[in-house]
Amino acid sequence: MEVKQFSSIFENGVTTYCPGCEHGLLLKFIGMALDELGITEKAIMVGSVGCSTLAYKFLNVDYVQAPHGRAPAIMSAIKLLEKDKVVFGIQGDGDALSIGIAELIHAANRGIPITVFMYNNMVFGMTGGQMAPTTPEGMKTTTTPFGRDIKQMGPPLDACKILSSFPQISYLKRVVITPKPIFTKDRVMYSSKEAMDSYKAVLNAFKTQLMEGFSFVEFIGTCNVNWKMSILDSKKYVHEVGVKVYPPALCRDAFGVEKK
Amino acid sequence: MYQVVHSKWEVIVNRERCKGCEICINACPQENLSLSKNVNSQGYHYVEFSEVGKKGECTGCKICWWVCPEYAILEVRRIEKTDNGS
Amino acid sequence: MGAKAIAEAAVRSGLEAYFGYPITPSSEIMENISVLYGEKRYPWFKVFLQSASEIESVNMLFGAGAAGYVSMTATSGPGLSLMAEGISYAYASEVPFLIIDVNRGGPGLGNVAPEQSDISFVLNSLGHGGVKPIVLAPHTVQESMEHVHKGFELAFTYRIPVIMLTDALIVHMYDTVEWEPPYIVKPKVEWAARGRNYGPRHIINSIYLDPPELKGNKEKLLQKQKEIDKIAESECFMCYDDLDVLYIAIGISARISKEAVLKLRKKGVKAGLFRPITLSPLDKNSILKYSSHAEKIVSVEMNEGQLAQEIMRITRKDVEVLPYLGGYIPDVEEVAEAWK
Known part of the structure; x- marks a missing residue:
């Protein structure tokens, strides 16, 4: 019996992520959603700088590598010229909210129908775990060895709060992509609800783009290697601390894709 | 006409993609998945599926498929054997 | 005016997308192009957009170039400094576009009078990692028009960013010109990222983590540079x-x-x-x-x-x-x- 293959995922593509990182989960869902909507052949992926750079080794779609933080500008240009194509980008929190916040905000304000997926792991992952604008209070990183000081660095940036002030955004959602650990008497289990919700968010974001709207989805995930935690501890941290700083929410759904 | 005489679930694992993060092993309610003693070409111990776990047969709940971040669990599918041998 | 001539020449040569950010003394080029946008005579002119910064404009050019469209922008010294990042990425991933650098007084904010002080910057390395774009230097308004056409042509022939180095005086000068573009630049772009469309995949990329891969790419670029040396004029x-x-x-x-x-x-x-x-x-x-x-x-x-x-x-x-x-x-x- 043949194993079902997704046309947008390489048969032998191996992600470049550390074991337990949910970035790969996001790529898998993007591939699945492209297949389900039948838009693989007209999809153009724009990669940013960070762990998402090497996504092109996993997803079999056209790929443009953007400079650090500039993916939304490149996506906008491609979409304006190739109106019937599906243009999406994968960014990290450092890429989208630190160096590239101007490009993100202006693309969002123009409401150009593109899709931005932001994987928020609360640190700079690829450079080795430095503080990001999204690092929660007290979190120890390589550049904040005594924990992030809110008085000096300000509170963590909330992408959904910033973007919800722009009227031309059509779909704005924050989901947790990390499977929730469930502690039973004798063992630990993981729930699949978070993953299913994330897949739905990816699907709805693409649907919004097909209906000519700007969509942005933030995924709260882990970076267990740079947090210096075990896989289980990092997942626990997301569900104990992460969701308090970044509560999952549907901030905008202009076309009502969520209900359909 | 033929009759289904035997039907069970099976989990297909891509050994090369697996990085041995053990999320699926923990996630499986029936404990059908376990870490192999062997390693793949990347040097990771990969996940193996056994039809009967500590708590019984695979029920096809697909939780492992949903939580696998590497897309190493390719498919959870039903295998049916019929009396005509197919 | 030189700016108007450049704008006309660009659109008549087949400009498909213009992304710009105002900066004296180059703004007149953008203003003159904005007037031509949407005219029925130029159905190929698809996008005119005022970006939020020079960084955004150069990356929009990168996007347009990566998708295989004829695009350009006009800027001046301080803007070119900001664009250096994007030009370096475009050079490495072989993305074509045209940038008109209307030279003003520098360094720093300098002034808005004409100078020619960007020569070293443009020639030696326009961005990190060793970047050598094609640089054109017109000396009259007439030649500026010809160079815009030539710039598009060269950019797509060699898949490289092209800089047209001019100064505030030429762009603001009134002169008689006589020019019809020989043809509209419509490059063949089977390499462009416009979706797989049931064909092979297109990758516009500048990351090569393995040293042999990066060495290969650099050697390819150097080989191209040797080809480019032949067009010296x-x-x-x-x-x-x-x-x-x-x-x-x-x-x-x-x-x-x-x-x-x-x-x-x-x-x-x-x-x-x-x-x-x-x-x-x-x-x-x-x-x-x-x-x-x-x-x-x-x-x-x-x-x-x-x-x-x-x-x-x-x-x-x-x-x-x-x-x-x-x-x-x-x-x-x-x-x-x-x-x-």
Whole structure:
């Protein structure tokens, strides 16, 4: 019996992520959603700088590598010229909210129908775990060895709060992509609800783009290697601390894709 | 006409993609998945599926498929054997 | 006005997308192009967008180029500094577009008077990692129009960013021009990222984590550079015989120096002017040929001597610099006097 293959995922593509990182989960869902909507052949992926750079080794779609933080500008240009194509980008929190916040905000304000997926792991992952604008209070990183000081660095940036002030955004959602650990008497289990919700968010974001709207989805995930935690501890941290700083929410759904 | 005489679930694992993060092993309610003693070409111990776990047969709940971040669990599918041998 | 001529030339040459950010003295190009956007005569002109910064404009050019569209922007020194990042990425991933650099006084904010002080920046490395884009240097409004067309053509032939180095004086100058584009630039772009569309996949990429891969890419770019060296073009005005003085200039200084050369020739002084048309690649053979017959070489520049440096590096001869700094324009009399 043949194993079902997704046309947008390489048969032998191996992600470049550390074991337990949910970035790969996001790529898998993007591939699945492209297949389900039948838009693989007209999809153009724009990669940013960070762990998402090497996504092109996993997803079999056209790929443009953007400079650090500039993916939304490149996506906008491609979409304006190739109106019937599906243009999406994968960014990290450092890429989208630190160096590239101007490009993100202006693309969002123009409401150009593109899709931005932001994987928020609360640190700079690829450079080795430095503080990001999204690092929660007290979190120890390589550049904040005594924990992030809110008085000096300000509170963590909330992408959904910033973007919800722009009227031309059509779909704005924050989901947790990390499977929730469930502690039973004798063992630990993981729930699949978070993953299913994330897949739905990816699907709805693409649907919004097909209906000519700007969509942005933030995924709260882990970076267990740079947090210096075990896989289980990092997942626990997301569900104990992460969701308090970044509560999952549907901030905008202009076309009502969520209900359909 | 033929009759289904035997039907069970099976989990297909891509050994090369697996990085041995053990999320699926923990996630499986029936404990059908376990870490192999062997390693793949990347040097990771990969996940193996056994039809009967500590708590019984695979029920096809697909939780492992949903939580696998590497897309190493390719498919959870039903295998049916019929009396005509197919 | 030069800006209007450049705008007309760009759109008539097949410009499909313009992304710009206002900066004096280049804003007039953007303004003139915005008027042409949406005209029925130019159905190929699809997108005009004012971006939020030069960083955004260069990346929009990157996007348009990656999708295989003819695109350009106009900027000035401070804007070009911001664009250096994008140009470096575009050079590495072989994305074509045209940038018109309307040179103003620098460094820093400087002033908005004409200068030619971006030469070293543009020629030596426009961005990190060793970047050598094609650089064109027109000296009249007429030539600016031709160079826009040529810029599009070269950008897509060699898949490389092209810089047209001009100055505030040419862009704001009124001049009579006569020009019809020979054809509309419509490149073949089977490499462009426009979706797989049931064919092979397109990757516009500049990351090569393995040293052998990056080495391969750099060697490919160097090989391309050798091909590009063949298009080097220059003009030598009044270089008939052994020269008493050889002037070297680009842009508006070249135009003024031509007057000076004519003046000296009337007096019986054997003067000539060497003018690089493509600043990068520089026409090394011609400069060596003409400089070997010259008693004296004078570089007329609106900077501290950046072009002279390039010429000295090639000829290994002394080049006297006649610098005009801070927005002053070369004076014909002064240039002519410099032959002594």
